Amino acid sequence: MSDSATARKQMSVSDEVAIEIINMNKWYGAFHVLKDINMTVNRGERIVVCGPSGSGKSTLIRCMNRLEVHQQGQIIVDGTELSSDLKNIDKIRSEVGMCFQHFNLFPHLTILENCTLAPIWVRKTPRKEAEETAMHFLEKVKIPEQADKYPGQLSGGQQQRVAIARSLCMKPRIMLFDEPTSALDPEMIKEVLDTMIELAEEGMTMICVTHEMGFARQVANRVIFMDQGQVVEQNEPEEFFNNPKSERTQLFLSQILGH
Amino acid sequence: MSITSDQSYVRTEMLTEKAPPSTNVGIIGWIRANLFSSWLNVVLSLLAMYAIYSTLAYILPWVFGGVWNATSLTECRIVIAEAIGDGHTAGRACWAVIHERFWQLMYGFYPSDQYWRPNLALILLFVAIAPVLFNGLPKKMLLISVAFPFVAPWLLWGGAIWTPLMAFMGFVIGYFVHKFASKIAGSLVGIILGTVSALLWWLLFSSAVSQGISHMIGASRMSGEIERLETSIPLQEAEVGRHQAIVDPLEGQVIAIQEEIDAAVSAEKPVADLIRTKTPLYLTLGSASSDLSKEQDMLNVMRARLTAIKSLPKDETRSQQLADAAIAARAALPASVAKLTDVKEANLGTSAEDKDQLEAALKVEGESGSLQDRIETLYQDVGLVGLKPVKSRDFGGLMLAVLLGITGIGLSFPLGIVLALGRLSDLVIVKALCVGFIEFIRGVPLITLLFVASVLLNYFLPKGTEFDIILRVMIMITIFAAAYMAEVIRGGLAALPKGQYEAADALGLDYWQAQRLIIMPQALKISIPGIVSTFIGLFKDTTLVSIIALLDILGWAKTIQATSDWNGVIWELYGFIAFVFFIFCFSMSRYSMYLERKLQTGH
Numbered sequence: 044m045s046d047s048a049t050a051r052k053q054m055s056v057s058d059e060v061a062i063e064i065i066n067m068n069k070w071y072g073a074f075h076v077l078k079d080i081n082m083t084v085n086r087g088e089r090i091v092v093c094g095p096s097g098s099g100k101s102t103l104i105r106c107m108n109r110l111e112v113h114q115q116g117q118i119i120v121d122g123t124e125l126s127s128d129l130k131n132i133d134k135i136r137s138e139v140g141m142c143f144q145h146f147n148l149f150p151h152l153t154i155l156e157n158c159t160l161a162p163i164w165v166r167k168t169p170r171k172e173a174e175e176t177a178m179h180f181l182e183k184v185k186i187p188e189q190a191d192k193y194p195g196q197l198s199g200g201q202q203q204r205v206a207i208a209r210s211l212c213m214k215p216r217i218m219l220f221d222e223p224t225s226a227l228d229p230e231m232i233k234e235v236l237d238t239m240i241e242l243a244e245e246g247m248t249m250i251c252v253t254h255e256m257g258f259a260r261q262v263a264n265r266v267i268f269m270d271q272g273q274v275v276e277q278n279e280p281e282e283f284f285n286n287p288k289s290e291r292t293q294l295f296l297s298q299i300l301g302h
Numbered sequence: 303m304s305i306t307s308d309q310s311y312v313r314t315e316m317l318t319e320k321a322p323p324s325t326n327v328g329i330i331g332w333i334r335a336n337l338f339s340s341w342l343n344v345v346l347s348l349l350a351m352y353a354i355y356s357t358l359a360y361i362l363p364w365v366f367g368g369v370w371n372a373t374s375l376t377e378c379r380i381v382i383a384e385a386i387g388d389g390h391t392a393g394r395a396c397w398a399v400i401h402e403r404f405w406q407l408m409y410g411f412y413p414s415d416q417y418w419r420p421n422l423a424l425i426l427l428f429v430a431i432a433p434v435l436f437n438g439l440p441k442k443m444l445l446i447s448v449a450f451p452f453v454a455p456w457l458l459w460g461g462a463i464w465t466p467l468m469a470f471m472g473f474v475i476g477y478f479v480h481k482f483a484s485k486i487a488g489s490l491v492g493i494i495l496g497t498v499s500a501l502l503w504w505l506l507f508s509s510a511v512s513q514g515i516s517h518m519i520g521a522s523r524m525s526g527e528i529e530r531l532e533t534s535i536p537l538q539e540a541e542v543g544r545h546q547a548i549v550d551p552l553e554g555q556v557i558a559i560q561e562e563i564d565a566a567v568s569a570e571k572p573v574a575d576l577i578r579t580k581t582p583l584y585l586t587l588g589s590a591s592s593d594l595s596k597e598q599d600m601l602n603v604m605r606a607r608l609t610a611i612k613s614l615p616k617d618e619t620r621s622q623q624l625a626d627a628a629i630a631a632r633a634a635l636p637a638s639v640a641k642l643t644d645v646k647e648a649n650l651g652t653s654a655e656d657k658d659q660l661e662a663a664l665k666v667e668g669e670s671g672s673l674q675d676r677i678e679t680l681y682q683d684v685g686l687v688g689l690k691p692v693k694s695r696d697f698g699g700l701m702l703a704v705l706l707g708i709t710g711i712g713l714s715f716p717l718g719i720v721l722a723l724g725r726l727s728d729l730v731i732v733k734a735l736c737v738g739f740i741e742f743i744r745g746v747p748l749i750t751l752l753f754v755a756s757v758l759l760n761y762f763l764p765k766g767t768e769f770d771i772i773l774r775v776m777i778m779i780t781i782f783a784a785a786y787m788a789e790v791i792r793g794g795l796a797a798l799p800k801g802q803y804e805a806a807d808a809l810g811l812d813y814w815q816a817q818r819l820i821i822m823p824q825a826l827k828i829s830i831p832g833i834v835s836t837f838i839g840l841f842k843d844t845t846l847v848s849i850i851a852l853l854d855i856l857g858w859a860k861t862i863q864a865t866s867d868w869n870g871v872i873w874e875l876y877g878f879i880a881f882v883f884f885i886f887c888f889s890m891s892r893y894s895m896y897l898e899r900k901l902q903t904g905h
Contacts, residue, residue: 110804129812137810147805151823151903160819161809193903213809 056264059086060119061217061248062107067116069099069106076102077113078272086216089249091259091280094269095295100252103269104219107250108139121216137165140210144222146202148194154181154205155190158212166213173212180208184238200231204238211242218242220251254299260284268292368395368874371581373402374867380567381574399871400878402585403862407878410698410853414592416460416690420701423457426450427708435893451712458697458705460689462516462682468508476500489814513682520685524611527684531608538601545594552587559583610680617677624670631663694772698853700882705772706854707841707886710779714840715833717780718787719826723817725792736788743785748843751778756850775847783840790836794829795821827901834894838887855879 062084069077076099084090092100105111106118109125109132118125120135149157158177162168168176181187184204186197194202203223210218220239224232236258243249243262253259259266259280266283268276268291276283276292284300287293321327326335337347367385372378378396386393400407409417430450433443452466479499484492559580566573610617632640638652639660648657697705724736743751755774798821806816826833848857859875862868 108808110807133810133812136808139808141808143801143805143808145799145801147799147801149802149805149820149824151827151901161811164815164819165810195903209809 056085056087060084061086061088061121062250063117063119064107065117065119067106067113067118069102069111069113069115076272077106080116080274082267082274084217084248084250086248087246088265089243089247089263090251090265090267091263092250092252092267092269093254093256093259093295094275098269099272100269101221104221104250104252107217107219108136108141110141133165137161137213138215139217139219140213140215141219142203142206142210142221142223144225146194146199146206146226148202148206148209150194153191153193154186154197157194157205158209161209161213176214177208177212180211181205183211183241184208185234198231199227200234203227203231203235207235207238207242217248217250220249220253222252222254224253224255256284256300268295270295364393364395367393368397370397370401371578372396372398373577373581373584375399375870376867377563377577381577384572384574395874395877396871397874397878398581399862399868399874401581403858403868406699406862407855407858408699409701410858411696412692412698412701413596413690413696414589415596416692419457419460419689419692423454424704426454426457457689458692459694460691462512462686463688464512464515465509465688468512469504472500472503472508475503513678516685516687517678517681518685519687520681520683523684524614524681528608528611531604531611535601535604535608538597538604542594542597542601545590545597549587549590549594552583552590556580556583556587607680607683610676611684614677614680617673621670621673621677624666624673628663628667628670631666635659635663694770697772699858700855702772702847702852702854703841703844704886706776706779706844706847709776710783710840710844711837713776713780714783714787714836717784718791718836719822721784721788722791722795725788726795739781740785740788743781744789748779748782748846749849751782752846752850754778771852775850775852779840779844782843783836786836786839787833790829790832791825793832794825794827797828798824827898830894830898830901834890838890841886841890842883855882 060083062082064080064082067077067080068075080103092103094100102111106113106125107120112127113125121138123131123135125132125135148154149160152160155174155177158181159170159173162173162176163170166173178187178190181190184207186201186204186208189197189201189205194205197205207223223239224235227235232255236255239249239251239258240262249262251258251263263280265277266280267274268283268287268289270291276287276289278288283292284296287296324331338344369378369381372381375396378398379391382391382394382396405414405417409420412420426446427450429443430447433439433441433447452470455469456463456466476496476499480492480496482492483495487495559576563573563576563580566576636656636659639648639656642648642660643664645657645661645664648660721736721740724732725740727733727736752775755778756771759769759774802820802824803816806820811819845854845856847854848860851857853861856879859879862875863871
């Protein structure tokens with residue numbers, strides 16, 4: 044416990060605001076998915092979002108790079124407000140990396156091509172430089188030897204690590220993780236979590252939807268609990284796990300930690 | 303005894319692999335498993351083998367024992383009857399019809415001294431599509447692929463060398479307008495303005511500029527042309543004489559051998575050898591006399607041109623007078639008919655005098671117009687730098703099918719992609735237009751579209767617009783195939799997981815980049831079998847043009863059957879056509895399988 048606490052302290056959190064969400068509402072048709080969300084994420088913060096399924100946690104982080112469109116309120120990412128302006132959206136998306144539950148690698152491209160595609164076409168990086176960057180990040184996620192294979196030839200854990208490397212190649216200032224380990228075998232979860240922990244230790248701003256409570260204890264500086272489209276509770280991990288305030292949170296924690 | 307104490311089935315060491323039983327492998331294993339696995343299968347296999355044997359026993363001698371040298375079906379039958387007896391003349395094929403009419407089946411009425419042009423176009427086609435179809439070829443070959451769509455029509459139809467350049471200019475103009483406009487007003491406006499400016503250039507300016515250049519060259523060459531013609535006409539006369547000297551004795555020989563054959567037939571002696579000797583002579587005579595008539599035609603053209611050039615100053619003065627007269631006559635018309643271009647258009651109340659006056663004015667206008675046309679044609683002919691023009695009506699045979707097939711495939715593919723994307727677009731009007739287009743075209747038989755192309759389209763277009771028949775048919779075939787293509791590709795798009803779109807979006811790729819780099823490569827790969835089926839269908843559908851009086855290979859088959867020499871030939875012609883089409887379609891199908899294997903990346 045004390046180990047992880049000291050590790051967390053070493054990761055600096057600045058006062059600079061990375062993401063600000065003000066009175067945000069979203070509906071799917073008539074269904075009110077997200078209700079009056081207010082949230083500020085500082086640069087360098089590692090936030091874990093958890094909650095029962097259908098609570099809107101995935102929708103929330105997908106709103107942060109406008110994979111989902113919110114109908115009311117404001118989302119300001121890196122000082123730019125998300126609106127229907129396509130130029131702003133593409134700009135924000137290139138600054139915000141995202142990893143998906145099902146990895147979503149491009150199966151027709153090799154691992155290396157997956158990693159260099161966006162830098163080459165969006166950032167206009169010369170191919171050679173993009174390949175060097177890609178290899179650097181592939182080494183970081185410990186699979187440089189797979190660079191010339193296709194995603195279909197890799198295991199799930201390897202694919203997710205490639206997906207992380209692919210996002211990192213764009214040198215993002217913020218990383219979003221949408222249940223990155225939910226589709227993986229227990230054996231592979233660890234290798235992905237290790238990569239994510241390493242990333243957190245380097246001071247990346249991370250927002251992570253996950254049920255990995257160990258991960259939350261170890262790296263998060265805040266845990267956000269959502270239910271029925273609302274933020275029910277948020278607190279430092281120790282407080283959150285040891286001393287949950289709302290009844291709903293207690294129930295949720297007893298269910299996922301109880302067995 | 304407890305369960306745990308019996309451990310005999312637990313391996314203490316791993317077993318090595320063994321070979322399968324010998325009856326299960328190799329040819330014997332295969333035959334046992336697939337043909338003779340049970341008594342019922344033994345019987346069925348033997349029956350099937352017998353059926354295959356008896357079919358082949360009839361077809362193979364028919365195909366490979368066929369007669370290649372004869373000049374009519376009657377002669378064919380005589381040769382067959384001498385070989386295998388009177389009652390079995392249907393037992394051997396009469397391939398002689400293919401031998402004799404081969405060039406018509408391949409090129410239709412395309413002038414035989416210009417066959418090198420479609421041939422070269424075909425070779426260029428292979429060079430142009432090679433870097434697209436196979437990777438590992440030098441990237442520079444793509445330059446040929448880009449130039450091909452401009453060079454090939456020029457090779458086929460001929461005409462001035464500037465025509466393809468002017469067509470290319472349209473793309474250049476469109477590209478720069480697009481680039482400029484999309485910087486200022488966004489990509490959609492850029493695409494629209496670019497397309498519009500290119501269309502404007504093609505429809506309004508390109509042919510005028512090209513004709514203007516030819517006219518100037520014609521004017522500068524006019525005086526030299528007289529001199530050239532005066533020296534070359536006697537040479538051409540000599541050439542005609544030379545060809546006549548070849549044709550005359552040949553004709554004599556053929557007549558002589560024909561008499562010999564007739565005599566032998568009436569004396570009931572064998573004639574197969576005589577017919578075999580006659581055929582090559584007959585074919586040589588045929589090509590020699592067509593050469594002769596070509597030289598003769600050329601001589602006539604030269605003479606006519608010389609006369610025309612000599613009377614050019616006089617004609618031009620007359621043309622000027624006529625034009626003035628036409629303007630004056632038009633100006634003098636009474637108000638009730640002042641704007642009409644046909645007497646039939648006059649109102650019922652119009653007086654007979656007015657009608658007469660209109661008729662007179664129209665006559666002057668017509669004369670003036672046709673004289674101007676004649677003079678302009680002369681300038682264009684003399685000023686031609688390029689290839690001899692060939693009329694669309696002379697295109698035919700397999701060449702026409704390939705031409706229509708290739709352009710249809712080449713154009714319907716991108717159009718189909720655009721339509722599929724349009725159908726899935728969020729832009730309501732674009733989507734409605736694409737859905738309407740696809741559903742309408744798919745709901746209409748191709749034949750009706752072809753009839754519209756051949757007959758009705760001219761009524762809708764402004765008077766005097768010359769719109770080439772092959773071009774019209776190409777457009778119809780293309781949009782027909784594109785509608786099917788769009789649906790095939792939409793199927794591929796629908797099969798892609800939503801995550802691919804999201805991943806592309808999340809990386810910051812814009813719509814077109816995501817489509818080009820992520821979505822289309824995968825969607826098209828999924829759609830390969832459907833796309834190739836559409837291509838094959840399109841290629842076979844080109845034979846429908848024979849219904850609107852374009853003589854493609856099938857049209858020629860009917861024409862050849864209608865001649866007295868080959869009346870009654872059915873199997874050989876249609877068999878040959880089927881064979882040719884099979885070769886094309888089968889290679890497309892094999893290529894698609896190769897492509898699917900090549901693009902296979904999941905394991």
